[in-house]
Amino acid sequence: MRHLLSKARMLAGETKGNVAMVFALLLVPLIAAGGAGIDLARYEAIRVELQDGLDRGVLAAASLSQKEKPEDTLRSFMKNLSYAQDVAVNFTETKGLNSRKISASAAYVMDTTFIHLVGVRQLSVAAVSTAEEAKQNIEMSLMLDMSGSMNGNRIKNLKKAAQQFIDQVLTDETKDYTTITIVPYAGHVNVGSAIFDRLGAKRDHSNSSCIELSTSGFGGSVPSFKDAAQVPHFTQWNYGRTDLKPWWCPVESTAITYFSNDATYLKNRITQLELHDGTGTQNAMQWGYMLLNPAAKTIVNAAVDAKLMDAKFANRPAAFGDPDTMKVIVLMTDGAITEQYRPKDYSRPVSQAPDNKQIINSTDTAKMLSSVCTAAKSSGITVFTIGFEVSGNATTQMTNCATSPGHYYPASGSGIGDAFKSISTSIKKLRLTQ
Numbered sequence: 001m002r003h004l005l006s007k008a009r010m011l012a013g014e015t016k017g018n019v020a021m022v023f024a025l026l027l028v029p030l031i032a033a034g035g036a037g038i039d040l041a042r043y044e045a046i047r048v049e050l051q052d053g054l055d056r057g058v059l060a061a062a063s064l065s066q067k068e069k070p071e072d073t074l075r076s077f078m079k080n081l082s083y084a085q086d087v088a089v090n091f092t093e094t095k096g097l098n099s100r101k102i103s104a105s106a107a108y109v110m111d112t113t114f115i116h117l118v119g120v121r122q123l124s125v126a127a128v129s130t131a132e133e134a135k136q137n138i139e140m141s142l143m144l145d146m147s148g149s150m151n152g153n154r155i156k157n158l159k160k161a162a163q164q165f166i167d168q169v170l171t172d173e174t175k176d177y178t179t180i181t182i183v184p185y186a187g188h189v190n191v192g193s194a195i196f197d198r199l200g201a202k203r204d205h206s207n208s209s210c211i212e213l214s215t216s217g218f219g220g221s222v223p224s225f226k227d228a229a230q231v232p233h234f235t236q237w238n239y240g241r242t243d244l245k246p247w248w249c250p251v252e253s254t255a256i257t258y259f260s261n262d263a264t265y266l267k268n269r270i271t272q273l274e275l276h277d278g279t280g281t282q283n284a285m286q287w288g289y290m291l292l293n294p295a296a297k298t299i300v301n302a303a304v305d306a307k308l309m310d311a312k313f314a315n316r317p318a319a320f321g322d323p324d325t326m327k328v329i330v331l332m333t334d335g336a337i338t339e340q341y342r343p344k345d346y347s348r349p350v351s352q353a354p355d356n357k358q359i360i361n362s363t364d365t366a367k368m369l370s371s372v373c374t375a376a377k378s379s380g381i382t383v384f385t386i387g388f389e390v391s392g393n394a395t396t397q398m399t400n401c402a403t404s405p406g407h408y409y410p411a412s413g414s415g416i417g418d419a420f421k422s423i424s425t426s427i428k429k430l431r432l433t434q
Contacts, residue, residue, distance in 0.1 A: 039112045043123050046110055050087070051127040053078050054106045061093075062102040062131040065173045070102055083108060101132040137325040138178040138427070139259075139317055140169070141288030144270075145333040145388070146184045146254055147279040148238050148246075153413070154334060154388065155275060161417035163267040165330075168424035170263045179313050180266055181291050182257040187248035187278020187340070188231050189287045191299075192255040194306035199298065200226035204346070207233040210249035215360065218286050218368040219375030222295040234343045235277050239354050244275035247350075248341070251276075256287065258303040259313045279338045282369035285331060285401070289376045292327045294319045320379045326430060329376055330423060331401060332386040332416075336394040337365045366397060373401035382430060383407060384423045388416055 057077030061070035068076075071091050078084050087108045094101040108125045144162060146155075170178055183189060188210040191199070196209035203209075210231035217223055231249045238246035245251055254276065257269045290296050294317050303309040318325040340360040348355060360368075376383055385398040389412045402408040407426075409419035 039115050039123070042113075043110060043125060046083075046108065047125050047127065049081065050106055050108060050125055051129070053081060054089075054104060054127045054129045055131075058102045058104050058129040058131040061104075062100050062133045064100055064133050070100065074102065074104055078106065099132060101130070103130045104128075136177070137316075137318065137322075138169075138174065138328060139292055139325060140178070140180045140328045140330065141183055141291050142180055143183045143185060143281075143284040143288045143329070143331045144273065145279065145281070145284075145335075146186050146250060146273055146275050147335065148186075148241070148244055148275050148277055149279075150275055150334050151243060155273075157414050157416050158332070158388065159270050159273070161414075161420045162270050164417055165420035165424055166263050166266045166270070168421060169427065170261055170266075175261045175263070179259040179261050179316060180257075181259055181288070182266065182269060183284050183288050183291070184250060184254045184256070184273050185280055185284035185287075186250050186254075186276030187236070187280045187283075187338070188250070189280070189283050190250045190252065190255040191287070192306075192308065193252060194308060195256070195258075195299065195302050196230075198302035198305060199228075201228040202230060204230050205233050208247060208249040208251050209255065213283060213286060215364070215368065218282060219289070219371035219373075222290045222293050222299070225298075232343055232346045233350055234341075234348075234356065235350065235354050236341045236356055238277040246277055248277045250274070256291075258291070258309040259300070259316055260309060261313075262310075278341075279333065279335050280340065280365070281331070281333050281337045281397070282365050282372065285329075285369055285372045285376075288329050288331065289372050289379075289381070292317050292329070292376075292381055293379075326427075327379075327381040328427060329381055329383045330386070330420075331383065331398070332388060333390065333394060333398065334388040335390060336392065336397060337362060337369055340365060366393070369397060369401065377403055382427075384409065384426070386411055386416065386419050386423075388412070 057074035060066060060077060061074040066073055070093050074091060075089060078087055078089065081087060087106050090105045092103045106127045110123045110125055112120055112123060144158065150158065169180065190209050191211060193209045196211065201211050211225055212229040212231055234248055235246040236248060238244060253272045254274050257266060260266055296317055300314060300316065304311050304314050339358050339362045341356040342359050344355050344357050373383060383401060383403045384407045385402040386409045387395055387398040399405055399408045409422060411419040
């Protein structure tokens with residue numbers, strides 16, 4: 001530029017011809033042309049800076065985990081620009097139950113230094129950005145073995161591990177779109193007295209509320225429970241024991257907990273669980289599967305009516321294959337499935353030693369478990385299993401039930417906590433990749 005002005009002075013002093021006049025006419029456009037590169041370089045630097053600030057602000061504003069107002073978050077990323085007070089920002093937010101989409105544009109008017117000499121006094125710098133974060137719904141059935149063999153340190157270790165698992169799954173980030181149903185089981189599964197009665201099952205006693213399941217219905221859809229038979233009040237192996245509840249059907253403290261994202265409530269329910277008689281893993285798996293089946297609306301409606309679950313989750317379970325929902329089963333046991341017994345005489349007083357008959361052998365109960373495991377996996381449910389200090393048939397049953405051998409977790413002692421923690425990590429990874 002100095003060279004150009006020097007030449008201008010020399011030519012201005014030229015007295016011959018019209019060189020000075022011609023140069024004078026060309027001087028302004030020459031200066032404008034020479035300085036245009038400087039103005040354009042500055043324009044590009046501002047454009048990149050503006051776009052970068054807007055992109056980072058939009059990404060932060062779209063995060064479902066941030067607590068500030070999205071627009072305030074966005075503007076906080078723009079305030080460090082030296083010209084921030086002159087930037088105009090347009091902002092729109094589209095929010096769903098588990099998603100937030102932020103679209104924004106920013107505009108800044110840059111004063112030119114050189115090309116204003118040719119009438120271009122300002123350049124408009126613009127940036128546009130969009131970001132969206134969508135969280136996947138999680139529906140989970142957690143089946144916990146409450147058979148008599150879980151006594152002593154086993155039940156202590158399980159309760160601690162299961163409660164830690166609740167906290168690992170229901171974080172501040174995930175709890176709004178995650179529900180956990182706890183299905184405790186011994187010889188059978190107690191659906192809860194309020195649900196039993198609302199489903200129209202036939203009540204013969206008030207000691208517990210287990211509904212008899214059709215032997216041919218395992219892995220099938222959710223049946224009508226109207227006039228369904230009730231599992232009688234009896235014991236098989238634990239008669240006379242006082243260190244647990246000896247009954248085949250668990251009592252009310254050990255009934256199903258329906259569709260909750262309240263970690264404190266769920267952990268309290270786990271604390272209350274009591275040990276009982278028998279190991280009806282196939283029954284637990286069937287209930288866990290049914291409570292992820294979209295055909296379970298009658299059960300959900302009954303739970304909502306009984307105020308056993310929040311009405312905001314009344315639209316669950318979602319359809320199988322719903323792209324916005326991940327369905328998970330976590331099945332835990334400490335032994336192989338037992339055969340099923342019933343009293344020879346249903347009116348026999350429970351104060352007397354049991355006199356029962358076998359109605360289903362252990363080979364058939366294992367087949368029933370296999371049927372429902374296959375149905376769950378075919379429906380797109382991810383199945384994790386935990387074998388707690390098991391061997392032999394129990395190991396085979398749990399390995400085969402899981403989505404893959406890698407979804408089966410053997411555990412012993414306090415190591416069951418590590419198994420649950422690994423499952424919670426796997427669930428987070430699945431949610432990010434699906």
